[in-house]
């Protein structure tokens with residue numbers, strides 16, 4: 001192997017990812033005088049996912065809702081104005097030590113040592129291959145991420161007739177973007193038994209995608225209804241939406257344990273991972289939530305990062321949080337102190353008026369009926385106050401329905 | 403240098419030799435022929451080289467330890483491995499000599515190991531030896547329970563199949579071979595010269611080499627030969643993300659037993675882990691799709707071999723078709739009176755054997771009167787490296803300092819830079835599709851399959867489209 005010449009550099013806090021979570025965190029830290037706060041962003045512009053989302057719906061009441069690109073710019077400006085260094089076109093490629101990251105950019109290779117590292121790397125959708133959808137491998141098979149960038153950033157042609165896999169909000173945005181690009185949406189297909197109607201588009205519920213057809217170009221998608229009926233939807237484009245997975249590569253390469261439910265790094269309620277000095281926030285923790293949630297996590301993590309910089313000891317891991325089926329995951333994953341932000345809890349199935357209980361060693365810590373349904377596409381937000389009742393020397397805290 | 407992808411074929415004097423099929427075998431033959439001061443054509447029905455079985459295999463540079471002793475295949479695999487390993491080192495084709503373990507999971511398989519070791523010796527391979535269970539486990543800690551022993555074949559290696567075919571074709575084109583793509587042969591009027599009716603008009607040639615893979619029997623029939631029929635045997639494969647690479651150190655091969663041939667688990671030079679292939683006899687030579695049953699079977703078998711693998715993300719699923727003929731050897735036939743050589747039945751070892759097949763075929767052409775005088779060594783080529791075990795631009799400070807485009811990462815999962823994409827688009831044999839670009843750079847080939855970079859990569863491709 002050729003010898004690698006890396007430039008050594010230092011920062012007090014190194015944030016990987018300039019999406020809403022990383023930028024909000026960096027803005028807070030820089031304003032609080034955390035020293036050199038550096039945000040690395042591999043894309044040519046800061047802002048993360050919202051850069052590519054041209055619909056309105058970003059922000060926090062009572063502010064007027066912004067479109068994604070404006071929202072992205074707002075947070076990039078906020079971080080820069082506070083004094084954080086936002087560096088674009090720089091990829092964190094791996095670790096050279098516990099708090100030392102290797103980077104690549106057109107300016108060369110660096111090895112940046114920090115006192116704290118924050119992973120704010122966002123999430124991606126599982127593509128067709130990861131979903132093990134069989135059939136041929138023609139062009140015309142996309143994810144929402146590719147679709148948005150193709151249409152809004154590059155103005156690339158998409159196709160004439162598209163099937164959208166999924167019927168959640170992200171899928172509806174995909175359908176709208178397809179129509180904007182002049183593509184007919186033949187149908188939306190979801191395995192869920194129920195889905196909101198979308199004007200002008202048939203929504204096939206309780207239906208799975210069986211197989212893709214076509215060579216040279218996609219010609220159709222075979223579908224199967226739960227009752228056994230099958231059909232072939234003729235189309236030249238299929239967009240796989242949702243099924244998010246955190247971009248956890250750096251965490252794994254750093255040996256940071258993941259939660260099997262979220263596939264993001266395991267954190268406590270202060271966003272601390274198992275590796276001292278390494279934090280994680282935003283979609284990197286749990287797949288897709290609203291940008292406001294990502295920002296809220298970033299801002300909340302600022303206090304923990306400041307405490308760490310001030311010399312607070314990295315706490316012993318407290319009792320883990322476990323979930324029982326049909327619940328899929330919860331964040332945070334460990335309780336080391338009192339949580340200050342709502343816990344996010346996700347169910348694999350839709351459940352109306354769910355009753356959630358938290359128990360430890362057979363003792364019920366908390367129980368509540370939610371007026372909103374539990375859903376595979378939206379997290380329940382559990383108030384954090386009951387985490388004060390957790391016995392830190394006790395066994396796992398179990399969250400269950402019923 | 404001539405590469406055409408559309409329009410009528412150039413006229414003029416007949417070619418001295420035409421090779422039909424620009425897979426790894428046909429491209430190797432064209433490269434071998436390019437040493438000669440002759441007019442050579444390499445033609446393919448597809449828009450790119452290596453777009454048939456050559457792009458969809460398990461990418462192992464075999465030793466030939468388990469071939470049928472005494473067969474042509476045995477000899478050509480053995481010679482081919484040596485030739486290709488040396489060529490790869492000179493050319494920059496990534497090869498990783500990780501070695502293979504044939505893992506025995508039951509008494510019958512364990513009992514078969516000595517026979518396999520013996521067969522290896524009869525194939526001229528002397529380094530295979532049997533390992534006890536504890537040693538196998540020490541070498542592969544993630545193996546599932548129930549390992550009884552293994553045959554260690556230390557010289558089995560990983561190789562990049564895409565770069566191999568591309569290197570052959572590049573060298574051939576640079577040495578003056580005309581490469582005509584999108585050029586299906588629809589029929590052949592044998593004669594002096596032969597006239598091939600192609601989708602792009604007639605092509606005349608004195609000598610003809612049939613390296614048409616799955617369609618070699620069809621071309622054969624145009625010339626009046628019916629001595630074999632290709633029955634495609636499909637192999638489906640699942641490719642796991644690079645983060646799985648730490649789970650496995652060797653190529654884990656199955657030991658054949660009464661219930662058939664199992665599946666293998668192997669690392670790739672790109673740093674992935676591959677599980678497969680299935681073996682399904684089909685009639686349809688275009689059936690390169692995967693099936694729900696096939697994938698379920700692979701997952702079931704994979705779980706037994708390497709349980710932790712199944713928790714990793716899948717980056718790709720694909721299938722390749724082996725050109726089986728029902729015979730136990732390659733179907734390489736010379737028809738000197740017709741100045742015609744068939745290279746058929748190159749089933750599951752053609753990547754490894756390609757250079758030796760090429761040398762053998764040129765010998766057969768000579769027997770049919772092709773003059774071998776004036777041969778010179780082809781200009782060496784240096785291919786861009788796609789292998790993880792070798793320097794890649796994104797972590798090469800000197801390359802980036804000389805050209806910052808090698809520091810501009812476009813495909814984040816596979817760490818492919820704009821400089822590499824630019825180079826591939828401007829190469830001697832440029833891609834004709836984003837998939838072709840992927841095979842030359844790895845761009846868009848990772849865990850996100852284009853979620854992040856797909857649009858950017860496609861935009862770069864479209865920009866460069868002639």
Ligand SMILES: Cc1cc2nc3c(=O)[nH]c(=O)nc-3n(C[C@H](O)[C@H](O)[C@H](O)COP(=O)(O)OP(=O)(O)OC[C@H]3O[C@@H](n4cnc5c(N)ncnc54)[C@H](O)[C@@H]3O)c2cc1C
Pocket residue numbers: 016017018019020021022040041042043047048049050053056057058059090091092093120121122123144170173174247250281282283284288289290291292294
């Ligand atoms: C279709 C769709 C519609 C949405 N609509 C809304 C909406 O209407 N309202 C709303 O509030 N939210 C919406 N969201 C959600 C919102 O976009 C996300 O919650 C938010 O972007 C998450 O922020 P983040 O900072 O965690 O991650 P991201 O925004 O994904 O940012 C992560 C950043 O990290 C960078 N990065 C990753 N790895 C590295 C590395 N190794 N080195 C350097 N940089 C790296 C990435 O390039 C990226 O810029 C929507 C999302 C989608 C997909």
Ligand SMILES: Cc1cc2nc3c(=O)[nH]c(=O)nc-3n(C[C@H](O)[C@H](O)[C@H](O)COP(=O)(O)OP(=O)(O)OC[C@H]3O[C@@H](n4cnc5c(N)ncnc54)[C@H](O)[C@@H]3O)c2cc1C
Pocket residue numbers: 422423424425426427428429445446447448451452453454455456457458459460461462463464585586587588613614615616617618636637638679721722723724748749750751752753754755
């Ligand atoms: C699942 C699987 C795993 C394998 N694993 C390995 C391995 O690990 N190691 C190894 O060494 N080998 C392996 N092989 C075998 C290897 O891939 C093949 O032997 C090799 O690719 C055959 O190359 P080819 O050039 O003969 O065929 P192909 O690559 O199929 O090329 C034939 C070409 O001919 C063209 N063609 C066909 N008909 C016409 C026509 N009428 N006109 C014009 N062009 C035409 C086609 O378009 C095609 O490009 C594997 C094969 C499979 C299927």
